[in-house]
Structure formats: structure tokens, C-alpha cells
Amino acid sequence: MIKPIANYEAYLEAYQKSVDQPEAFWADVASHFQWRKPWDKVLDWNFDEPKISWFEGAQLNITENCLDRHLAEHGNKLALIWEPNDPKERFVRYTYRELHEHVSRFGNVLRKNGIEKGDRVCIYMPMIPELMVAVLACARIGAVHSVVFAGFAAHSVADRINDSGCKMVITADALNRGAKQIPCKAVVDEALAECQTVEKVIVFERVGWPVHMEPGRDFWWHDELKGVSAHCEPAVMEAEDMLFILYTSGSTGKPKGVVHTCGGYMVYTAYTFANVFQVKPNDVYWCTADVGWITGHSYLVYGPLLNGATTLMFEGVPTYPDPGRFWQVCDKHAVTIFYTAPTAIRSLMAAGEDHVLSYSLDKLRVLGSVGEPINEEAWHWYHIHVGKERCPLTDTWWQTETGGIMIAALAGVSPLKPGHAGYPLPGVQPVLLDQEGKEIEGNDREGYLAIKFPWPSMIRTTYGDHERCRLNYFDTYKGYYFTGDGARRDEQGMYRIIGRVDDVINVSGHRFGTAEIENAINQNEHVAESAVVGYPHDIKGQGIYAFVVCREKEFDPVNLKGEITETVVAQIGKIAKPDKIQIVSGLPKTRSGKIMRRILRKVAEGDISNLGDTSTLLDPLVVDEIVEGKL
Numbered sequence: 204m205i206k207p208i209a210n211y212e213a214y215l216e217a218y219q220k221s222v223d224q225p226e227a228f229w230a231d232v233a234s235h236f237q238w239r240k241p242w243d244k245v246l247d248w249n250f251d252e253p254k255i256s257w258f259e260g261a262q263l264n265i266t267e268n269c270l271d272r273h274l275a276e277h278g279n280k281l282a283l284i285w286e287p288n289d290p291k292e293r294f295v296r297y298t299y300r301e302l303h304e305h306v307s308r309f310g311n312v313l314r315k316n317g318i319e320k321g322d323r324v325c326i327y328m329p330m331i332p333e334l335m336v337a338v339l340a341c342a343r344i345g346a347v348h349s350v351v352f353a354g355f356a357a358h359s360v361a362d363r364i365n366d367s368g369c370k371m372v373i374t375a376d377a378l379n380r381g382a383k384q385i386p387c388k389a390v391v392d393e394a395l396a397e398c399q400t401v402e403k404v405i406v407f408e409r410v411g412w413p414v415h416m417e418p419g420r421d422f423w424w425h426d427e428l429k430g431v432s433a434h435c436e437p438a439v440m441e442a443e444d445m446l447f448i449l450y451t452s453g454s455t456g457k458p459k460g461v462v463h464t465c466g467g468y469m470v471y472t473a474y475t476f477a478n479v480f481q482v483k484p485n486d487v488y489w490c491t492a493d494v495g496w497i498t499g500h501s502y503l504v505y506g507p508l509l510n511g512a513t514t515l516m517f518e519g520v521p522t523y524p525d526p527g528r529f530w531q532v533c534d535k536h537a538v539t540i541f542y543t544a545p546t547a548i549r550s551l552m553a554a555g556e557d558h559v560l561s562y563s564l565d566k567l568r569v570l571g572s573v574g575e576p577i578n579e580e581a582w583h584w585y586h587i588h589v590g591k592e593r594c595p596l597t598d599t600w601w602q603t604e605t606g607g608i609m610i611a612a613l614a615g616v617s618p619l620k621p622g623h624a625g626y627p628l629p630g631v632q633p634v635l636l637d638q639e640g641k642e643i644e645g646n647d648r649e650g651y652l653a654i655k656f657p658w659p660s661m662i663r664t665t666y667g668d669h670e671r672c673r674l675n676y677f678d679t680y681k682g683y684y685f686t687g688d689g690a691r692r693d694e695q696g697m698y699r700i701i702g703r704v705d706d707v708i709n710v711s712g713h714r715f716g717t718a719e720i721e722n723a724i725n726q727n728e729h730v731a732e733s734a735v736v737g738y739p740h741d742i743k744g745q746g747i748y749a750f751v752v753c754r755e756k757e758f759d760p761v762n763l764k765g766e767i768t769e770t771v772v773a774q775i776g777k778i779a780k781p782d783k784i785q786i787v788s789g790l791p792k793t794r795s796g797k798i799m800r801r802i803l804r805k806v807a808e809g810d811i812s813n814l815g816d817t818s819t820l821l822d823p824l825v826v827d828e829i830v831e832g833k834l
């Protein structure tokens with residue numbers, strides 16, 4: 204288990220060592236794990252092909268490190284606390300010993316059903332303990348898991364299954380989400396009509412919905428477990444064997460399967476989890492992300508378990524049965540570390556302070572944010588009302604492709620600055636590049652964010668298409684991993700992520716991050732949330748189009764727009780004045796909470812004939828409203 208860096212001087216020292224002697228640095232971190240066979244070579248790499256290989260020659264099984272190795276001393280410690288959607292339903296707790304047993308049994312179920320090392324298994328499940336068990340059981344036997352968020356529609360599920368040729372799907376009858384119940388198995392059935400490679404489907408009964416069971420193909424989870432041994436010999440994996448595939452959207456319509464491997468991913472997620480959250484033995488840690496996203500993989504499942512921590516999984520949504528649910532769960536389970544997304548904070552902020560003020564939250568020690576730039580207003584609200592100004596709030600920047608957190612404060616150790624992810628973690632060498640790909644030196648500068656040296660959990664390939672990986676990440680700027688984000692390094696060298704560079708707007712030669720303008724707009728007391736996109740403007744090149752969600756139901760649109768403009772002018776200057784402000788009742792978001800800017804850009808451009816696929820949206824109806832009200 205990793206001992207976190209204790210103070211800022213030690214961080215600086217660790218950082219320096221990680222740059223001067225990266226191999227010695229990571230070999231030292233890696234020595235804290237259980238390997239079946241040590242490595243021959245710590246690192247072999249080039250960013251041209253690209254080829255990235257960490258701990259070559261080493262063998263391991265990540266679940267031995269997540270589970271078995273804790274049993275002797277911490278077998279009775281809680282590994283998992285599961286809180287159901289309905290607060291009246293009983294919660295579930297598994298010790299490390301119990302989780303180990305569940306994973307072992309289910310690993311045997313997979314083997315019994317013909318799954319072998321290297322086979323791909325699609326997991327399309329609700330946020331229930333069996334999801335974690337399924338993921339770890341795959342890793343136990345060396346199968347490659349491909350978790351697909353259980354909100355994707357059948358066609359998207361089919362695309363992902365086909366792209367990686369999955370042999371099995373693990374799912375549930377249906378899932379609970381707030382007051383609603385949503386089918387899973389029926390979606391899988393529909394998807395499988397488009398798939399050839401799936402031989403078996405294992406179905407967990409969560410809700411008790413009637414489902415179609417295809418004879419010879421579909422089997423119940425509980426039936427398959429009958430008489431299965433609780434001993435499951437772990438598959439011995441090479442460090443660079445695939446651990447999982449996770450699909451993520453790129454600039455094109457087709458999602459790409461980001462590939463992570465066993466050794467490097469294990470070392471990096473464990474190291475960053477311990478350090479960023481400054482984890483202590485008795486912490487109760489809660490990451491609200493769904494396991495369907497990278498945050499759930501790295502910081503709900505693997506990072507915490509690798510450190511022998513207690514991780515909380517929540518089935519429901521922040522607003523059910525009311526917008527105090529997160530805080531009620533924090534109090535109920537004495538949560539000490541809480542990690543969530545700005546979008547959740549903003550929506551709870553809009554629901555008013557009363558919901559948070561009625562809970563004590565006195566066990567909370569550390570707060571985290573992830574997934575998008577956190578605007579300063581949300582940062583302060585979170586820090587003041589949730590953290591009571593007592594808990595360090597670490598804004599963590601990273602990506603599906605990076606596998607783990609890259610730029611973030613070590614909670615309570617590094618300086619904090621609202622809106623800034625801060626300094627890179629040890630082992631991470633970020634640079635800012637200009638248009639030509641030249642490194643921008645010095646502080647108080649802005650540029651394209653790239654990373655110039657490999658770290659253990661970086662993307663290895665995009666499944667089945669290595670060239671796509673090269674073109675996407677290693678070709679734009681030769682010799683660098685290109686993140687697709689723009690960033691600013693402030694006077695102190697702290698990084699502020701501005702947003703995707705595909706979201707940059709150039710207005711009369713002035714460049715703005717859309718997030719920067721949103722930040723300003725959100726400062727207005729009437730604004731709950733906003734999204735800004737560029738659109739072609741005859742004189743300025745690009746104009747600024749703002750979609751704004753108002754906090755109140757009743758408002759005078761003319762006044763409100765005037766006020767918002769004034770706020771932006773006061774925050775940034777006249778050059779950032781929105782050309783158009785459309786007041787909307789909601790923004791088109793994916794189910795993970797990301798705003799679908801592609802749709803807003805099309806509306807702003809007046810090109811509404813082809814809005815593309817809106818099926819993955821949380822609420823497709825808001826698109827109709829936005830199109831109708833377009834300016």
C-alpha cells in the first residue's frame with residue numbers, strides 16, 4: 204500500500220526525482236505491489252509509433268493486489284459500502300474477505316461459461332455491487348472488461364460490442380434511477396440483434412422485471428453461482444496484457460476503445476489515489492462517478508481497493524428523493540472523502556442551500572472535483588457549504604486516455620486556487636505548446652496542453668486501430684502526447700484547464716475558452732448554468748452565443764440578458780460580450796453530465812437540419828426547445 208507524500212517539500216522532492224530518474228522513481232512505487240515475477244525493464248517507449256511499455260517482463264494479477272494481499276491483516280475491513288437508490292432499502296457492506304469470495308465465485312462462473320484469458324466481456328449494468336464483482340472477476344481470470352455505461356442506447360451498445368468482438372455480455376433486468384426504472388436486458392436484446400460475437404449473456408435480477416431469456420444464450424446470475432467454488436486461481440498476466448477497454452467519444456462520431464494494461468494502470472491509479480486524496484486507514488471514500496466512466500474504473504474500483512480503502516458505491520442520483528441525498532448519504536455512512544463532478548455541484552447549488560445545510564457533514568475531510576473545469580462560483584459553494592471551508596478541495600484534471608489523475612492538488616499538501624487544477628503529479632511532465640508545436644516557456648502563458656514523457660497508466664492503443672491512436676494523440680505535435688485541451692500556466696506555474704481546444708472561440712482575434720466565458724456568466728446570481736459556443740460572424744470571425752439556464756422560473760428576459768452582458772463585461776471585458784443570449788430551461792447533456800456542445804454549435808450556426816445522434820442525451824426534449832427558441 205502506498206504511503207502518501209506528507210508535505211509540500213516532499214512533493215517537490217518526489218516530483219524532481221520523477222523527472223530526473225523516472226525509471227528509478229516508478230520502480231520504487233511499483234515495489235509496493237505483489238508481482239508474480241519482477242520486471243526486466245521499467246520503461247521502453249517512443250511516441251512515434253507510439254510504443255509504450257512499462258514493467259516489461261513482469262507478471263501479476265491486479266485482483267491479487269486489490270483483494271488477496273489485504274486478507275491476512277485486513278480481511279474484515281470494509282471494502283465496499285453500497286447505498287441503494289431508495290433510501291429505505293437496506294444498504295450492503297462487503298468486507299475484503301467477502302468481496303474476494305464474490306469475485307472468486309463469479310470468476311469461476313465466467314470460466315465455466317467458456318471465458319478465457321484475453322476474451323472481451325461487455326458489462327452493461329446498474330451501479331450495484333455485482334457491477335464491481337463482474338469487473339474484478341474479469342480481471343481475475345484475465346478477461347478484458349469493456350464496461351458500457353447503462354444509459355447508452357442499444358445501437359451504441361452494439362457498436363461497442365462489435366468493435367471489440369465481445370464474447371459475453373453481463374447485464375441486469377433493469378435499473379433504478381431516482382423515481383424511474385429503466386430496462387437493461389431489453390436494451391441488450393435489441394443490441395444483440397446487431398451482434399455476431401456474443402455467445403452468452405448473464406443476467407442479474409435487480410428490479411424483478413419480466414425479461415426475455417433466450418434459451419442457450421441467456422443465464423441468470425443466481426443460477427450460475429449455484430455450486431461454484433469460492434477458490435478461483437488468478438490468471439497470471441504480463442504487465443502489458445490488456446486489462447480493459449473503455450469507449451470514449453472523439454471528434455468523430457465513432458467512439459474509440461481506449462486500451463489500458465495491467466501493470467502500469469495498477470501502479471499509477473494506486474499511487475495517485477493515495478496521494479491526491481491523502482488517504483488514511485479509516486477513511487470512508489465516496490466517488491459518485493458511474494463505473495461506466497473512467498473515473499469509476501480508476502477511483503471507485505481499482506485505486507481504492509489497491510490501497511485497501513473502503514469505497515462507497517451509490518446506485519441513485521443526487522436529487523432523489525430530494526437534492527439533499529448526497530449529503531444524507533455522507534452523514535449516514537460517515538463519508539470522509541467525497542469526489543464528484545462540477546455538474547452535480549452546480550445542479551445542487553441551483554436547488555438552494557437549505558438541502559445541504561440540514562446535514563452535519565462533520566466527518567468530511569477532503570473534497571474532489573473531476574470531469575470538467577469547475578467554475579469559481581461552484582468551487583466556492585462546494586468549499587463553503589459542503590466542506591465548511593475546512594476541507595481542501597482538489598480539482599483533478601485527467602482523461603480516459605491518461606488512466607489516472609495528472610494535474611491536481613494533493614489535498615492539504617499543495618496550494619489551492621479556485622478554477623485551477625494546479626501542479627502536475629509526480630511523473631507527469633506537462634508542457635504548453637504553440638500552434639507550431641513549440642514549447643512555450645515561462646509562466647503566465649497559455650497554450651495547447653501536451654505531455655512530453657510517458658507515465659505508467661497512459662493509453663496504449665485504441666482497440667483494433669493503432670493508427671487511430673497515433674493520429675489522435677501523437678501526430679498533431681510530434682514527440683508529445685496531445686491532450687486536446689487548452690491550458691494556462693499562471694504566475695506561480697499552476698495550471699488552469701481552459702477546455703477542449705475544439706471549443707476555443709476566436710472573436711476579433713481574441714481567443715476565449717468557452718469555459719472562461721461561462722465562468723463569467725455563471726457569476727451572475729440569476730444564472731444556474733450556461734454553455735457558450737462560437738458561430739460564424741461576418742465581422743468578428745466568430746461571435747459568442749450563450750445558452751443560459753436561469754435559477755428562477757419567473758424572469759424578465761430583457762433585463763436578465765442585460766444583466767448577464769454586464770456581468771461578462773465586468774468579469775472579462777467588452778471583447779467577451781456575448782452576441783446572443785438564449786435563455787433555456789436546460790442544456791443538452793450526456794448522461795454523464797457533459798454538455799453536448801456539438802448540438803449547441805449547430806443550433807448557433809443555424810444548421811439544424813442535421814443535429815446528429817441525440818439518443819445518448821439525458822433529456823432529448825431540451826433540444827427541441829432550444830431549436831424553437833434559437834436566435
Ligand code: WTA
Binds near residue numbers: 496498600624700
Ligand atoms: C475535461 C474524465 C477541467 C478535459 C476524467 C479532459 C477537465 C476531458 C477536468 C476528459 C478538470 C476533466 N478541469 N477539465 N478537472 N477533468 N476535464 O475522458 O477537457 O471523460 O480532456 O475523463 O474532460 O474527459 P474524460
